[in-house]
Amino acid sequence: MPEKDLQTSIEYLKGVGAARAELLAGELGVRTFGDLLQYLPFRYVDRTAFHRVADIVSDVSAVQLKGTLSRVQEMGAGKKQRLTAVFEDESGSIELVWFKGVKWIKPKLHYGKTYVCYGKPSRFNGRWNIPHPELEDEDEVKKRNLPRIQPVYSTTEKLSSRGLNSNGIARLVRELLPQVKGLVPDPLPESFLKKLRFPSKDDALHYLHFPEDLQQVERHRNRLKLEELLMLQLLLLIRKRQTTVELPGVRFEAVGDLFMQFYEKYLPFELTSAQKRVMREIRGDVNTGRHMNRLVQGDVGSGKTIVAMLCALLAIDNGYQAAVMAPTEILATQHFESFSSMLNKLPVNVRLLTGSTKTKERNEIHEMLDSGELHILIGTHALIEPKVKFQNLGLAVIDEQHRFGVAQRARLWKKSKVAPHILVMTATPIPRTLAMTLYGDLDVSTIDELPPGRKEVKTVHRFDNARLKVFRFLKDEIAKGRQVYVVYPLIEESQVMDYKDLMDGYESITRAFPMPEYRVSIVHGRMKPEDKEIEMRQFSTGKTQILVATTVIEVGVNVPNASVMVIESAERFGLSQLHQLRGRVGRGAEQSYCILMTGDELSKEAVVRLETMCRTNDGFEIAEVDLDLRGAGDISGTQQSGQMQFQYADLNEDGELLKTARHLANELLDADPDLNMPENRPLARALERLQKNRPDWSLVS
Numbered sequence: 001m002p003e004k005d006l007q008t009s010i011e012y013l014k015g016v017g018a019a020r021a022e023l024l025a026g027e028l029g030v031r032t033f034g035d036l037l038q039y040l041p042f043r044y045v046d047r048t049a050f051h052r053v054a055d056i057v058s059d060v061s062a063v064q065l066k067g068t069l070s071r072v073q074e075m076g077a078g079k080k081q082r083l084t085a086v087f088e089d090e091s092g093s094i095e096l097v098w099f100k101g102v103k104w105i106k107p108k109l110h111y112g113k114t115y116v117c118y119g120k121p122s123r124f125n126g127r128w129n130i131p132h133p134e135l136e137d138e139d140e141v142k143k144r145n146l147p148r149i150q151p152v153y154s155t156t157e158k159l160s161s162r163g164l165n166s167n168g169i170a171r172l173v174r175e176l177l178p179q180v181k182g183l184v185p186d187p188l189p190e191s192f193l194k195k196l197r198f199p200s201k202d203d204a205l206h207y208l209h210f211p212e213d214l215q216q217v218e219r220h221r222n223r224l225k226l227e228e229l230l231m232l233q234l235l236l237l238i239r240k241r242q243t244t245v246e247l248p249g250v251r252f253e254a255v256g257d258l259f260m261q262f263y264e265k266y267l268p269f270e271l272t273s274a275q276k277r278v279m280r281e282i283r284g285d286v287n288t289g290r291h292m293n294r295l296v297q298g299d300v301g302s303g304k305t306i307v308a309m310l311c312a313l314l315a316i317d318n319g320y321q322a323a324v325m326a327p328t329e330i331l332a333t334q335h336f337e338s339f340s341s342m343l344n345k346l347p348v349n350v351r352l353l354t355g356s357t358k359t360k361e362r363n364e365i366h367e368m369l370d371s372g373e374l375h376i377l378i379g380t381h382a383l384i385e386p387k388v389k390f391q392n393l394g395l396a397v398i399d400e401q402h403r404f405g406v407a408q409r410a411r412l413w414k415k416s417k418v419a420p421h422i423l424v425m426t427a428t429p430i431p432r433t434l435a436m437t438l439y440g441d442l443d444v445s446t447i448d449e450l451p452p453g454r455k456e457v458k459t460v461h462r463f464d465n466a467r468l469k470v471f472r473f474l475k476d477e478i479a480k481g482r483q484v485y486v487v488y489p490l491i492e493e494s495q496v497m498d499y500k501d502l503m504d505g506y507e508s509i510t511r512a513f514p515m516p517e518y519r520v521s522i523v524h525g526r527m528k529p530e531d532k533e534i535e536m537r538q539f540s541t542g543k544t545q546i547l548v549a550t551t552v553i554e555v556g557v558n559v560p561n562a563s564v565m566v567i568e569s570a571e572r573f574g575l576s577q578l579h580q581l582r583g584r585v586g587r588g589a590e591q592s593y594c595i596l597m598t599g600d601e602l603s604k605e606a607v608v609r610l611e612t613m614c615r616t617n618d619g620f621e622i623a624e625v626d627l628d629l630r631g632a633g634d635i636s637g638t639q640q641s642g643q644m645q646f647q648y649a650d651l652n653e654d655g656e657l658l659k660t661a662r663h664l665a666n667e668l669l670d671a672d673p674d675l676n677m678p679e680n681r682p683l684a685r686a687l688e689r690l691q692k693n694r695p696d697w698s699l700v701s
C-alpha cells in the first residue's frame with residue numbers, strides 16, 4: 001500500500017506531534033508525509049565553500065567564513081541592548097552583532113577558538129557587519145558530519161519560534177526520507193526517462209532535499225518541471241486531436257474568382273510579408289481537409305482585418321459562408337464598413353447583425369442566411385443566438401478573442417452541419433511560451449510586422465499638474481487638423497467614482513476647449529447604443545475634434561486622423577490595456593502621440609509600466625514585461641489560466657523545457673494516441689487525476 005504511506009499524517013513523523021502538525025498544515029500546507037517530501041528547499045548552501053572576509057564587497061545573499069573572535073562587547077540596556085564581536089580571518093575582520101538573546105549567546109563566545117560563521121552581511125554606517133550569524137565551533141561542525149550541501153527551506157516566523165526554522169525542517173525531512181524511499185509512483189514511462197537521462201520522480205524528490213552535487217540539482221528539478229509541463233501539454237494536445245478527428249474540416253481547395261479578382265484589382269495596398277506568410281499558413285490548413293483552429297496574433301494596426309477578409313473570400317469561392325464576430329457593437333460596425341467598402345465592386349453579400357438590428361432586418365438576414373444568399377455575416381454576440389442558422393458556414397472569424405469565452409466559441413462551431421474553420425484574431429500579443437500553454441489546442445500565426453510608413457507613436461508620461469501644458473499641446477495638434485482621444489479608466493467595482501471622474505473630466509475639457517471653435521464627443525458604457533453610435537460617428541467623420549471616452553474604445557476603433565491619445569489616471573491601467581489604447585493612434589501618416597497622465601503617487605509597478613510604455617511600441621516586448629510583472633496566471637486576456645499554477649515549473653523561465661514537453665507529448669501521442677500501452681498507463685491515470693482536480697485545465701484554450 002505505498003500510496004497509503006505517503007498519505008500518513010505528518011503528526012506521526014518523529015519530532016512532529018499534534019501541535020507542530022497543526023502549525024505545518026496551517027503555515028505551509030504540509031499535512032502528510034507526501035506533502036513534506038514535496039516541500040523542496042528553495043536554495044542550498046554549499047558548506048564546503050568558504051568566503052574570505054576581505055571579499056565581502058557587495059550585498060551577497062550569505063557567506064560562510066572561518067576564523068576567530070576578538071573584542072566581545074555588550075552594549076546598551078533593555079531594548080537597546082546588543083552584543084558585538086569582531087570576527088577575523090587571515091584576510092581581514094568584520095563585526096558580528098546580536099540584538100537578541102545576548103544573555104545566552106555571550107557565554108558561548110570564546111577567544112582563540114576557530115569558528116565557522118554563517119550569515120548575511122549587511123551594511124551599516126558605511127561598514128559591513130553580520131547580524132545574528134550562525135556561529136559554530138569548527139570541531140563541532142566536523143564531528144556532526146553535516147551534509148556538504150545544506151538545504152534551505154522557506155519557513156515562517158511562527159514555525160521558527162517552534163523550532164521549525166529551515167534547519168528544523170531539514171531535520172524532519174532527514175527523519176522522513178528513509179521511511180518513504182521508493183514510494184512515489186512515477187507517471188513517466190521508463191523508456192522516456194532513459195531517453196532523457198532523467199531520474200525517477202522518487203529519486204528526484206529525495207535528491208533535491210539533500211543533493212550531493214549542486215551541478216546535479218538542475219537536472220533533478222527539471223525532471224519535476226518537465227512532468228508538470230508534459231501533463232498540461234498532453235491535456236491540450238489530446239483535446240486538440242479529438243476536435244481534429246471529430247470535426248473533419250471543410251476543404252477550401254480552390255483559390256477562386258473572388259479571391260483573385262479582389263487580390264489583383266481591389267486590394268488597396270500590398271500585403272506585408274508577414275501578412276503573406278500568415279495567409280500561406282492558413283491556406284495550408286484549409287485546403288487539406290484538416291480542421292483549422294488557428295490563432296492569428298498581431299500587434300494593433302498590423303493588419304489582421306485584411307487577412308480575415310481574404311479568408312472569407314476563400315470560403316465563398318468554395319461555396320461556403322463566413323461569419324465575423326467582434327466583441328463590441330462599435331467594432332462590429334467598423335468591420336462591416338470596411339468589408340462592405342472593400343468588397344463593394346464584387347458580388348459579395350455582406351450584412352451586419354447586432355443587438356440593435358431591427359426585427360424586420362433581422363428576419364431578412366435569417367432568411368438570406370438560410371438560403372445561402374448571404375455570404376458574410378458580421379456581428380456581435382448576436383451571431384451565436386440559436387436563431388441564427390447558416391446554410392453552409394465554412395469559416396468563423398473571431399476578433400479580439402479574449403472577450404469571448406470558450407463556451408461561446410464552441411457555440412459558433414455548432415452553427416452548421418460541418419464544423420467551420422476557426423480563425424481567432426488577437427491584438428494582445430502573448431509571449432510564445434504562454435501561447436503554447438494557453439492555446440495548446442490552437443495553432444498560432446504571428447503578424448510581426450507593421451505596414452510600411454508607420455511612425456512610432458511618441459509616448460510621454462506627464463503628471464496631473466502639467467495639464468495646462470498638455471491642453472496647449474492638444475490645441476496645437478487640433479489646429480493642424482488632427483483629432484484627440486481622452487480616455488478615462490472604468491473599473492467595474494468603483495463605477496460610480498469613475499463616472500464622476502469621467503464627467504468632471506468632460507466638463508473641464510469642454511471648458512478648456514469651448515464651442516464653437518472646438519467640439520467634444522463623449523462615449524461611455526452607460527449610453528444607449530444609438531447614442532454611442534452617433535457620438536462615435538461625429539468623431540470618426542471629423543465633426544468633433546475630441547473624443548472623451550471610457551475604455552469602450554479600447555478595442556479596434558479606427559480613426560486614422562486621430563493622432564493624440566491622452567490616457568487619464570494611466571497608473572490604473574494594465575500594460576496590455578495601455579498598449580491597446582495607444583494602438584488607436586498612429587494609424588495615419590502623421591506623427592502620433594500618447595500622453596500618460598498620472599497623479600504623483602505611483603507604485604513601483606506602475607512606474608515600470610509607464611517606463612515600458614515610454615520606451616517601446618513593440619507589443620511583444622510589452623507582453624514580456626507584463627508577464628514578468630504579473631506572472632503568467634494574470635495576463636489580461638487569459639482569464640481562463642487564472643488557476644494555472646505550477647508547483648515547480650515557471651513559465652517565465654522554463655520556455656525551453658516547455659518546448660521539450662510539447663515535443664515529447666506529441667511523440668507520445670503519435671505512438672499511442674489513447675495512452676493505452678502498458679507503460680503509458682500510469683501517465684493516463686495521472687492525467688485523469690489531474691483533470692479531476694483541475695477541471696479548469698481541460699478548458700484552457
Ligand code: ADP
Nearest residue numbers: 269270271272299300301302303304305306451
Ligand atoms: P488590426 O491588426 O489592429 O486589426 P487593421 O486590420 O485594422 O489592424 O489594419 C490597420 C490599418 O492598416 C488599416 O487602416 C488597414 O487598411 C491598414 N493596412 C493593413 N494592411 C496593410 C498593408 N499591408 N499595407 C498598408 N496598410 C495596411
Ligand code: MG
Nearest residue numbers: 304305399556
Ligand atoms: Mg482589428
